[in-house]
Amino acid sequence: MFAQRPDSRPATVEVFVSDTALLVPEGASAAAAVMLAGLPAIRETPVSGAPRLPYCMMGICFDCLAEIDGVANRQACMVPVAPGMRIAPQHGARVARTGA
Numbered sequence: 001m002f003a004q005r006p007d008s009r010p011a012t013v014e015v016f017v018s019d020t021a022l023l024v025p026e027g028a029s030a031a032a033a034v035m036l037a038g039l040p041a042i043r044e045t046p047v048s049g050a051p052r053l054p055y056c057m058m059g060i061c062f063d064c065l066a067e068i069d070g071v072a073n074r075q076a077c078m079v080p081v082a083p084g085m086r087i088a089p090q091h092g093a094r095v096a097r098t099g100a
């Protein structure tokens with residue numbers, strides 16, 4: 001008499017935003033995970049230190065620069081989440097790599 005409805009909820013993956021575990025829908029961006037986590041800022045501008053959060057969500061504004069899996073300056077809105085991904089705020093300018 002009662003038919004079972006298919007589960008329409010999207011699959012989720014566990015990521016870590018500032019070391020806090022969070023379940024986010026599969027296929028969401030790292031920037032979306034940052035917004036779900038409710039952080040006050042994901043980066044600070046190198047010049048004035050002003051706090052920033054993802055804004056355009058399409059790779060234009062660069063306000064979503066974050067450290068993802070240990071790599072700084074990643075555009076979080078352009079990176080899909082993956083299980084176990086670690087997303088951390090970025091403070092100031094990234095240190096340039098040298099060839100040595």
Ligand code: FES
Binds near residue numbers: 059
């Ligand atoms: S939110 Fe604008 S570039 Fe990522």
